[in-house]
Amino acid sequence: MQRFANSRFAALAVLALLTVLWGYNWVVVKIALEYAGPFQFLAWRMGLASLVLFGMARLLGLPLAMPHPKKTLLLGLVQTTLYGSLMTWALVRGGAGKVAILTFTMPFWMIILAWLFLGEKVRGRQWPIVFLALAGMTLILEPWQLKSDLFSNLLAVGGGLCWAISVLQIKKIHLHSQRQLFALTAWQMAIGSIGLIALAFLFPSHPTQWQPVFILTLMYSVVIAAALGWIMWFFILQRLPANISSLGTLAIPVVAAFSAWLQLHEVPTHVELAGIFLVCVALAGLAVTTETSREKKIRYRQFNIDEQDVNSR
Helix, strand or coil: CHHHHCCHHHHHHHHHHHHHHHHHHHHHHHHHCCCCCHHHHHHHHHHHHHHHHHHHHHHHCCCCCCCCHHHHHHHHHHHHHHHHHHHHHHHHHCCHHHHHHHHCCHHHHHHHHHHHHCCCCCCCCHHHHHHHHHHHHHHHHCCCCCCCCHHHHHHHHHHHHHHHHHHHHHHCCCCCCCCHHHHHHHHHHHHHHHHHHHHHHHCCCCCCCCCHHHHHHHHHHHHHHHHHHHHHHHHHHHHCCHHHHHHHHCHHHHHHHHHHHHHCCCCCCHHHHHHHHHHHHHHHHHHCCCCCHHHHHHHHHHHCCCHHHHHCC
């Protein structure tokens, strides 16, 4: 049993399950927003998720100290408060499938931001991928039509940009080991939740309806998507190469789009389907770009981990 748990097949099975769980969570959040305001629901979700993560870290014997308090504070405001608000607000006004696809344009914003602020040049083979993604986003947004969900789409794209900014912030936070990632995640969620609570008071909505459906959706987002999802993600990262893990996450917005199609009857137009296809192809093309040996050394040096030690876990 232990040999199976440490096998590559087990990690791939967990990755497939995680993709379904995280992809379907976009539909779950969309349903939950029928019973609560966006900021109110997000404050409950992230606040409870941070408490669950702290409890899990305690049970697993992981470090709980906040790494780099000032940087963690800023990360919480950008990743949890700002990104979470834009993403959830977009779901209020738009379809779960399109919002998920547009939010997952984060890697392309990451390429541009890393080029501008980190001096990481865009390699020749990445330019066609970027232009392909931009073409796909244009087809999804359809700026030539004054559509009611255009604002929602722009919010989702803004959410992807904020996500990319938070990735840049994480790159600037030096962690001594991957074990500290759990504490970093929990702390930034807790800090961001404070900002969300403030937004919930500043922009009051209708009272939260504590119906069984809302309680189930909240439990799914907190326990399954957040707590269990993070355990599964760390399990995957310890047993699979980074490029394979990244490839698996590409299916998340696809699962979200088809789940919304089946359950919420959000049928995309032919133009939107073409745009979704182009974005997915571009994401796949970006993910299959494997790390060079130099990039691997930099990544492992950042966490002060020996590659052999990681592969032996």
